[in-house]
Amino acid sequence: MCRWLAYYGSPVRLEELLYRPAHSLIDQSLHARLGVETTNGDGFGVGWYDDRDTPAVFHSVEPAWNDRNLRELAGHVSSPLVFAHIRASTGTAIQQTNCHPFRHGRWLWMHNGSIAQFPTVKRDLSLAVDPALYPSIEGSTDSELFFYLALTLGLEDDPPVAVARAVGVIEAVGRSHGVENPIQMTVATSDGNSVWAFRYSSEGRSRSLFFSTAIETLRALHPELELLQQLSVEARLIVSEPLGDLEGAWNEVPESTYGVVKPGEDEMHPFRPEPPS
Amino acid sequence: MCRWLAYYGSPVRLEELLYRPAHSLIDQSLHARLGVETTNGDGFGVGWYDDRDTPAVFHSVEPAWNDRNLRELAGHVSSPLVFAHIRASTGTAIQQTNCHPFRHGRWLWMHNGSIAQFPTVKRDLSLAVDPALYPSIEGSTDSELFFYLALTLGLEDDPPVAVARAVGVIEAVGRSHGVENPIQMTVATSDGNSVWAFRYSSEGRSRSLFFSTAIETLRALHPELELLQQLSVEARLIVSEPLGDLEGAWNEVPESTYGVVKPGEDEMHPFRPEPPS
Amino acid sequence: MCRWLAYYGSPVRLEELLYRPAHSLIDQSLHARLGVETTNGDGFGVGWYDDRDTPAVFHSVEPAWNDRNLRELAGHVSSPLVFAHIRASTGTAIQQTNCHPFRHGRWLWMHNGSIAQFPTVKRDLSLAVDPALYPSIEGSTDSELFFYLALTLGLEDDPPVAVARAVGVIEAVGRSHGVENPIQMTVATSDGNSVWAFRYSSEGRSRSLFFSTAIETLRALHPELELLQQLSVEARLIVSEPLGDLEGAWNEVPESTYGVVKPGEDEMHPFRPEPPS
């Protein structure tokens, strides 16, 4: 169980996203409300895009709330596209290579949820990864393996299709091992131009996921957040848990749905896993 | 705000103290009930006595609940006198030198609470430390400085008197700086033969502290803890928060009181700070 | 490139092995002489057997020379069978799950050297691991995967045969990928009763390995090591680099050889990889 945040819009300093909101992601690392676990202290990660070819990532095994380097970075780095993730391990080791967001080339990936009975299905899922990609897997989490499955199945060409196929493989492999509900997920991925966010679970009771619909609404609802006044009207936040309590600020993403945040109109579509043929 | 545990009795493996009880110290690191903070994830420490001249200490800046080395040690180290502490920082850095228990020669010391407005009074309190002891201060916490004040004022000769004097100095210095309630404390200290535990606060509303009165009582109340069957009848636990929910297992130490656990009869006495002359 | 030490004999305190000798393993972490790399600062590990069913392991990503917890443990833990390893990464991440010695049940394993072009051969070698063992792999190193290959191929029944088979698989897989010299290795493994140590490389120019032949010799040559006076005459050290400079104290293990240290007479035999059938 983890918490995450994706931001897309005018460049903002990371601290505006991570520390300023009343119920910020850093605050959620100590006191999450909607999650299965209330403490998300098993490491964290931040990824951001700038003018370089690949995004930067910063991973730490310390709890986010007491990491001094995160506070420094957050005060000095600005970016128009930011991923942040706080981790509550579901069993795998606390180490930087297990921290989200994961990166491959220009792509970032982060996940809340889990692949059920992961030790049982890990080998079969690893075999389904493209042998050319296999050596790039650095950690031991279900989330990173899920990312490499999606990369294997076309993430860089068509993210919704690739994720649907990857979930299809995970469900097929899980069920072949007798796992009833093979996957729980909210996932965010990006190539630096768009952000795709998915909400799905085999049992149909998925982890929470929220979109901020329009910056005008947010400005009205969070007058305490000065930065909102300066943001472009296209700015969007996608979060696993709302950053504040005001009514109407956040819209829950429906079950089995994915959204795309990109230049121009945002989109939201049904998400259906695609079983392997 | 922290949580701590002191054990005195027949040798037990550390895991019996730290991991087995229903509401163990490790569990409290994620979900404390009686503390100001519910998460105690800012490092931890364990100290234990064996046949060597000085006790061993193990300090880590990771949360106790996910530290693999602690789990290993706890499964392989046995001791008749154990201190364990989980930390929730009140502002000072998360680093091994700020982890309890602190050690000086044969003495261990751990503290829950704080010296109010510590940045304001730190210099004056540091000046009150014996210049010969001053270079041994390694960290930056109020708790370690409190320990060195007590050492300066005779801890090795008469712990209750030395702690009364140290608290007297802290209250006098605090009040000279306009601090209304200069100290909040439960403290445990040991020389390897006895354990002294103190509950006190300037405002008279101190952090919680509990003694287990008699092993027979505990045996009856915690039949799930096999180790209790093997313990000597003198075995005692002193804890900042009960390790289980059963009625009658734990006795709260009254306000402004200290206790001594030692071979023979235990003692409990009123605690009054001794103002500096 | 790493350095390691295995001790078998009367129980000794770890500090006698790790810190006391003139050119101790801790000293080698800063200034190795015989290795490819002079600094071994990418983490370390210690494993030891006691009266429990499984050995203890302590892993750290800090350099061994400045780890305060290692110094504490070394001063308080005694054992008749100790493995210690300091790491210089050949590319994989610095994290506890990549620190030697690795453990599976009662077995410990540590390795100096590398599997050549590991990213290229990693997937094929992973497939050769018993599916039932596969989920237990926690890290990302060649050394741990080598351990699981040996476990798959019978380590718990006949270590020399299992290691010969594992090396056979590694060489066959490597050569199928065009790798000229697939493996470089000194390896130590134990079940708590005996220690097996192997020296081999595909190119026939293996990492150094030394046995101390007889405690009487050592006593004569290291009079500064008080502990030698107290050791049983069966005590043995196996090291990747001598712990001191005295002539005659150490005997180099020949190329393509393995030794067994056990109760009774020690043994040394030729080592030949066994190609897969």
Place this chain on the structure above:
Amino acid sequence: MCRWLAYYGSPVRLEELLYRPAHSLIDQSLHARLGVETTNGDGFGVGWYDDRDTPAVFHSVEPAWNDRNLRELAGHVSSPLVFAHIRASTGTAIQQTNCHPFRHGRWLWMHNGSIAQFPTVKRDLSLAVDPALYPSIEGSTDSELFFYLALTLGLEDDPPVAVARAVGVIEAVGRSHGVENPIQMTVATSDGNSVWAFRYSSEGRSRSLFFSTAIETLRALHPELELLQQLSVEARLIVSEPLGDLEGAWNEVPESTYGVVKPGEDEMHPFRPEPPS
């Protein structure tokens, strides 16, 4: 013993300074040539100025050569004024609060060398720090205390005078405790507009310090460093050890000298401690 680097000039990406040169600072962390210690693996730090009021600092207790976050940052952060420091502890703990550069407001400070017999003189030197500044001391090193002495004695108004006074105090206190040669130092400090660098030792045999005189010279001598072609002609590097072997690229700062790198003409002057009156 440590190694450090200060850069002043057109904005450069940190990786150009830290990783690209043939004998880069990161390489020096494994293999320093001119230092007392060849390994500088006891943590590191980087500080840089940008458009914010205070400079950023990034501190880590891991060896610089294997820190993944440093590599990420170095590839994404650019700055016109950079301090970088790799540490070899002279005894104090390895923790972030002991990592250079130290920061106070807009000022950065880093130091190679040591205050002799620091435990003996630490208390007296601490007393010489302005009580209003005292609570800001976070770590336990001689270097940070030296910084706060300089701040107490006017660093923000006149750095050369303040450092001369601080060294005067350190020498007076040291000699009052019978210390023959109280200080060894190369120091760099900055307010974001200029860099001051000092080379001095009580014994007159100071740690090495080098200035790069003119960018045109560097361009000619380091054609492999593409970035040199893009730098302003005012760009300067000040280093404790040359970053390459080419003759003529580096000019040793004479004994008992300080230099100022700033907009316009650089300066170099004799440095003489100013004894306390």
